Amino acid sequence: MQLPILDVLVFFVFTAGTILFGLSFYKKNSTASAYTSGEKKLAPWLVALSIFATYVSSISFLALPGKAYQSNWNAFVFSLSIPLASFFAVRFFVPLYRNINSISAYQYLEQRFGTWAKLYAASCYILTQIMRTGAILLLLALPLNTAFGWSMVSFIVVTGLAVTLYAMLGGIRAVIWTDAIQAIILILGALAVAVYLSFSLPGGPGQVIQIAQENNKFSLGSFGPGLSQSTFWVVLLYGFFINLQNFGIDQNYIQRYMTTASESGAKKSTWIGSLLYIPVSFLFFYIGTALYAYYKVNSQLLPAELLAENASDRIFPYFIIHGLPTGFTGLLLAAVLAAGMSTISTSVNSSATIILNDFYKKFRQTPPSNRSEMRVLYFSSFGIGVTGILVALALVGVESILDTWWALASVFSGGMLGLFLLGFIAKIAHPIHAAIGVVAGVLAIIWLALSPHLLTGKSEIMFRHPFHSNLTIVIGTTVIFLVGFLLSYWIPKKKT
Numbered sequence: 001m002q003l004p005i006l007d008v009l010v011f012f013v014f015t016a017g018t019i020l021f022g023l024s025f026y027k028k029n030s031t032a033s034a035y036t037s038g039e040k041k042l043a044p045w046l047v048a049l050s051i052f053a054t055y056v057s058s059i060s061f062l063a064l065p066g067k068a069y070q071s072n073w074n075a076f077v078f079s080l081s082i083p084l085a086s087f088f089a090v091r092f093f094v095p096l097y098r099n100i101n102s103i104s105a106y107q108y109l110e111q112r113f114g115t116w117a118k119l120y121a122a123s124c125y126i127l128t129q130i131m132r133t134g135a136i137l138l139l140l141a142l143p144l145n146t147a148f149g150w151s152m153v154s155f156i157v158v159t160g161l162a163v164t165l166y167a168m169l170g171g172i173r174a175v176i177w178t179d180a181i182q183a184i185i186l187i188l189g190a191l192a193v194a195v196y197l198s199f200s201l202p203g204g205p206g207q208v209i210q211i212a213q214e215n216n217k218f219s220l221g222s223f224g225p226g227l228s229q230s231t232f233w234v235v236l237l238y239g240f241f242i243n244l245q246n247f248g249i250d251q252n253y254i255q256r257y258m259t260t261a262s263e264s265g266a267k268k269s270t271w272i273g274s275l276l277y278i279p280v281s282f283l284f285f286y287i288g289t290a291l292y293a294y295y296k297v298n299s300q301l302l303p304a305e306l307l308a309e310n311a312s313d314r315i316f317p318y319f320i321i322h323g324l325p326t327g328f329t330g331l332l333l334a335a336v337l338a339a340g341m342s343t344i345s346t347s348v349n350s351s352a353t354i355i356l357n358d359f360y361k362k363f364r365q366t367p368p369s370n371r372s373e374m375r376v377l378y379f380s381s382f383g384i385g386v387t388g389i390l391v392a393l394a395l396v397g398v399e400s401i402l403d404t405w406w407a408l409a410s411v412f413s414g415g416m417l418g419l420f421l422l423g424f425i426a427k428i429a430h431p432i433h434a435a436i437g438v439v440a441g442v443l444a445i446i447w448l449a450l451s452p453h454l455l456t457g458k459s460e461i462m463f464r465h466p467f468h469s470n471l472t473i474v475i476g477t478t479v480i481f482l483v484g485f486l487l488s489y490w491i492p493k494k495k496t
Contacts, residue, residue, distance in 0.1 A: 003147055003321070003329065010330025011147075015162070015337060018181065022166030022174035022345070032373040035171035036103050036353045037258045042176055044265040044272075047256050050179035050346075051273025052280075054252050056186060057132070057343035060284055061336050062139045062316055068288025070312035074221035077232055078239035079281040085243030086274040090267045092424070093248050098263045104357040105254035112423035113434045115362065120438060121416040122358040125251055129347040130384065133160075134391025140340040141392070143317030147333055156392045159337070160344070164385025167345035168352075168378055172259060175345045182338030189335025190283045192328060193320075197290035200323075201297055211293040218289070228466050238470035241477055245417040247274075248424075251350040291315055294323075344388065352380035415441040415473065418480025425481075429488040437484030445476040 029035040067075045100108055105125070110118035141155040148155075166174055198205040212218055221232040246253055247270070257266040295302045295315070301323070306314055320332045356376045361368060368376075418441055422429050449472055467475065 004326045006327050007330035011333045014334040018178055019162055019166050022170040022178045025170040025174040028173055029171040031370055035377055038173045040261055042259040044260050044269045046180050047259055047269035048272035049183040050176040051256055052276045053179035053183040053342035054346045055277045056339050057136045061339040064284035065288035065316040066312040068285040069292045069315050072217050072219040073285050074230055076285045077220055077235040079278045081236055081239030081243055082274050085247055089247030089270050094257050094266050097254050097257050103258055105249050105251045106358055113431045118358055122354050124416045126351050129351045130387050130391055133344050133347050133388025134395055136340045136343055137392035138395045142314055143320050143336055146317050146321045152396055157389055160385055160389035163341045163344045164348055167348040168381035172349055175349045179342045182342040185338045186335040189332050193332055194283050194287050200294055208290045208293040211296055212289045228468055230468055234468050234470055237474050241474050249420045251354055252346050255350050348381045348384050351384040352377045355380040415445055415476030415480045418477035422481050422484040426485045426488055429484050433484045433487040436487055437480040440483045441476045441480030444479045445472055448472045
């Protein structure tokens with residue numbers, strides 16, 4: 001399909017403008033501190049929008065509507081866990097990191113358990129960000145491939161390199177300022193498409209709700225006690241643990257705690273940025289449900305290849321291209337790109353910050369010069385971006401990108417939240433207790449992640465676990481914490 005010139009102009013003007021705006025911060029990054037924390041001079045409202053934009057990736061913008069279209073609102077339960085996790089962040093995590101005054105989220109683990117703990121958590125974090133970058137680049141390529149007809153590979157490579165460029169050269173100021181602009185664009189885009197869809201049916205919003213109710217589309221999942229299915233409680237537990245990890249030990253968020261002038265500013269940013277995600281994610285799920293109603297009434301508008309069950313992630317991109325009026329399509333494509341670019345740039349910058357502070361500086365015999373620090377930041381940013389591109393290329397063809405991302409996030413997070421909670425809560429726990437806990441937790445994660453794929457026949461019956469994949473992070477975290485906590489009482493540290 002050939003897009004109208006207005007849509008093409010809207011999309012490319014926004015894209016070029018974002019990249020050029022991000023690059024304009026290059027000269028303000030004369031030091032590593034300016035590159036990674038903005039010298040703690042950024043406004044709380046700006047940081048709040050950046051936190052929100054970090055949440056809303058193209059995973060949210062495209063995969064959540066796809067999930068609602070395919071099934072129901074079960075995945076929305078993830079958003080319902082945010083207020084409690086935000087409370088813990090504001091009450092405990094923000095003051096902790098502001099007092100430590102380290103740009104690295106993992107300095108605290110080194111203080112509690114030694115260098116090994118920091119390196120373990122930092123490595124898990126970088127792996128998670130690489131996988132996240134890959135998943136987001138793939139989702140970005142879906143609507144762009146439909147809109148312009150170029151290959152998926154071309155879009156993944158070009159988009160990945162473009163975002164990497166301004167994140168690499170612009171530093172945290174470029175990331176946060178472009179995040180704020182992108183947050184506004186994506187909110188406006190989501191609102192526009194939700195309103196348009198609602199009034200595209202003869203019966204308006206009422207018909208959308210009626211069709212959704214008749215097909216059980218508003219269900220939040222089973223409230224039963226089972227742990228093998230994606231029940232309400234399984235998703236709520238998963239969301240709570242993931243969000244605790246986000247606020248407690250995710251460099252993306254901890255780095256933002258350090259960019260405001262005061263602790264109160266950081267707390268305000270955290271509350272606003274996190275809670276804003278709830279109504280916006282509601283919009284995404286509503287869009288998916290409205291799409292279901294729209295194509296239920298207008299089934300002739302949907303190509304046969306999109307009727308397959310595994311094509312749900314492509315429904316919203318198809319509607320953006322073929323179902324919106326001229327001008328709206330360009331805005332929505334820009335909003336989708338905004339959602340992805342904000343999260344990718346954050347992952348690139350935060351991962352480079354970790355590589356500099358937790359690896360490069362740690363193993364140097366002498367303090368590095370500012371020039372060498374900046375060189376490490378630039379090369380690390382580029383390396384993370386390129387690796388994410390390669391992961392995206394490897395993920396082409398997966399059935400549900402949201403399910404794939406959630407499963408990968410559970411595995412690559414490595415239960416590092418358990419290590420953090422052990423250090424934060426169990427004050428008598430020592431490095432040996434933590435190390436044994438981590439080994440036990442990693443073994444549990446390996447069993448949970450790999451047994452469904454490697455076991456067959458009698459061995460599958462005997463050793464395959466009964467848990468849903470989203471519980472991997474819950475069980476891994478719990479095992480690390482409980483093993484370390486109990487050992488701190490059973491094997492007390494010898495007095496010297």
